[in-house]
Amino acid sequence: MFGVWGHPEAARLTYYGLHSLQHRGQEGAGIVVTDGETLKISKGPGLLTEVFGTGELDSLTGKAAIGHVRYSTAGEEGYENVQPLLFNSQTGSLALAHNGSLTNADALKSQLEYQGSIFQTTSDTEILAHLIRRVGFGNIEDQVKSALSILKGAYAYLIMTEKKLLAALDPNGFRPLSIGRLDGAYVLASETCAFDVIGATYEREVMPGELIIIDDTGLRSERFTMNANHAVCSMEYIYFARPDSDFDNINVHSARKRLGKQMVAEAPVEADVVTGVPDSSISAAIGYAEASGIPYELGLIKNRYVGRTFIQPTQEMRERGVKMKLSPVRGVVEGKRVVMVDDSIVRGTTSRRIVQLLRDAGAIEVHVRITAPPIEFPCFYGVDTTSKEELIAASMSIEEIRQEIGADSLEFLSKEGLLKAIGRQDQDENCGQCLACFTGKYPTEVFPDEATNSNMAAQKKTKAPTS
Numbered sequence: 001m002f003g004v005w006g007h008p009e010a011a012r013l014t015y016y017g018l019h020s021l022q023h024r025g026q027e028g029a030g031i032v033v034t035d036g037e038t039l040k041i042s043k044g045p046g047l048l049t050e051v052f053g054t055g056e057l058d059s060l061t062g063k064a065a066i067g068h069v070r071y072s073t074a075g076e077e078g079y080e081n082v083q084p085l086l087f088n089s090q091t092g093s094l095a096l097a098h099n100g101s102l103t104n105a106d107a108l109k110s111q112l113e114y115q116g117s118i119f120q121t122t123s124d125t126e127i128l129a130h131l132i133r134r135v136g137f138g139n140i141e142d143q144v145k146s147a148l149s150i151l152k153g154a155y156a157y158l159i160m161t162e163k164k165l166l167a168a169l170d171p172n173g174f175r176p177l178s179i180g181r182l183d184g185a186y187v188l189a190s191e192t193c194a195f196d197v198i199g200a201t202y203e204r205e206v207m208p209g210e211l212i213i214i215d216d217t218g219l220r221s222e223r224f225t226m227n228a229n230h231a232v233c234s235m236e237y238i239y240f241a242r243p244d245s246d247f248d249n250i251n252v253h254s255a256r257k258r259l260g261k262q263m264v265a266e267a268p269v270e271a272d273v274v275t276g277v278p279d280s281s282i283s284a285a286i287g288y289a290e291a292s293g294i295p296y297e298l299g300l301i302k303n304r305y306v307g308r309t310f311i312q313p314t315q316e317m318r319e320r321g322v323k324m325k326l327s328p329v330r331g332v333v334e335g336k337r338v339v340m341v342d343d344s345i346v347r348g349t350t351s352r353r354i355v356q357l358l359r360d361a362g363a364i365e366v367h368v369r370i371t372a373p374p375i376e377f378p379c380f381y382g383v384d385t386t387s388k389e390e391l392i393a394a395s396m397s398i399e400e401i402r403q404e405i406g407a408d409s410l411e412f413l414s415k416e417g418l419l420k421a422i423g424r425q426d427q428d429e430n431c432g433q434c435l436a437c438f439t440g441k442y443p444t445e446v447f448p449d450e451a452t453n454s455n456m457a458a459q460k461k462t463k464a465p466t467s
Helices: 010-020 105-114 126-135 140-148 193-198 234-240 252-266 282-292 315-325 349-360 398-405 415-422 449-460
Strands: 002-005 028-034 039-045 064-070 085-089 092-102 153-160 165-169 178-182 185-189 201-205 210-215 218-223 273-276 300-302 326-328 337-342 365-370 409-412
Touching (some): 010 028, 085 126, 165 185, 252 415, 273 282, 300 349, 398 409
Antiparallel strands (some): 002 064, 002 185, 165 210, 210 218, 300 326
C-alpha cells in the first residue's frame, strides 16, 4: 500500500511508490485520488505498468491518493477484488486499501449479511467498510475506531474520504506501515523503500493499535486499543520485503546477511561455491559465503520479466513459473559442490525443481541451506498458506524433505538462530516477531478449526535424524 496527502502530483507519486512495492503483489493494482470534493478511481488486474498505461494517470488529479498492489490471501481473482475498494453513499465516499488477513472474517460477514449488508466482493477487505457504515455516528475517525475494535487478525489499512486520510495498524503490527514526509506532504507506505524512490524522508512507523489521521491541518495520532503486543511477521525479514527496506530500525539486507552467517554456525558444509536463489536469498547467500570462506557466485540467473512464484495464486502457475523464472549458470556450477541458499521451503516443488536445474547444469553435489526454521503451521495473517496440507514440513521430517527435493544435504535455521540474526534474542519470549508458522503459537485467537488440527498433528509428528 502507498498513500499521499497534500501533494499536487499525488497520483503520480503513488504510482512510483507502488512500483517499488510491486514485489508484494502482482495480481492487480489500483489508485484512488481526491481533489477535496470527489474520489476518483482507476484499477485493474495485472501488474502496475499494465493497469496504468499512457495517459491513465493524467485523469487522476488531486492532492491526495491511496494505492494498492494485490496479493490475494482471501477472495477470488477478478476486477471487483482489486484494491483500493471505493464505496459511495449519501453521507460521502470512502476508499479502502488493506494488507493482511482477518481471522474472524467469515463470522463477521455472516453477521453483516444477516443484518442486511450486501457484499460486492469476496475479499475480507470489504468487511471494514460495512462495519464503518453500521456504526453511523460521530466523525469518520470515531467510526473507524469502533469498527477496528471488532476485527481480529492482521491488518494494515489506508482509508481515504474526500477530506481525510487515515492509517491503522492491528494491535500486533503483523504487517509494516511507515510514515514519511515530502515537500510538506505526508506519505505512507508498506515499506520504506517506497520513500526512497520518490525522495521522501522516513519519519517513523505506525505503531500497533494506532490510528493516524491526516487532513489539511496536519497529522495527529490516536489509539483504538491499548492492548498492543508487537509481533511483526518473520517472513517480512526472511522473504517478503525488499532488501533496502527497514523495519524496527533493522535493515532487511543486513538481517538476511546475518541469517546466512548464522546458518554457517549451525550447519557448515564442505563445498566449492555458494549461490542464492534470486532475489530474496541473495543477501543470505552473501552472508553464508563471507562466514564460510566459500566463494559466492551467481549460480542462478533470474528472468526479470517473471514475477514471484510463491505468491502466484495456483500451484500450476507456481510450477510453470519456476521453469520460466530461473536459469542455472553452467560455467559456475558444472563439476562443483554447490551450497544453494534459500529463504524457505513451503510446498517443496520449487526447491525440487531448482535442485534439479543445478544438477542438470553439472553440479556434482547440491547442499540446500534454508535460512528459516521449517514452516509446519498455516498462516492466518496474510500469507496464502492457510492449510497444513500445503506445507511439506507439516507431514515430512527434514530427512524426508531432503529426499523429496533431491538434495545431498538439507538444513534449516533454528528458531533461536533466526531471532539472534535478526536482532531479537535479547527481548522477552514475545520477541517482537510472529513465529506462528514455525511454532504453532499464534499471537491472536484463530477461528478456523484447521489451526487446532494442524497444531495437534505437528505436535504428534516424530522426526527422523537429519543428514
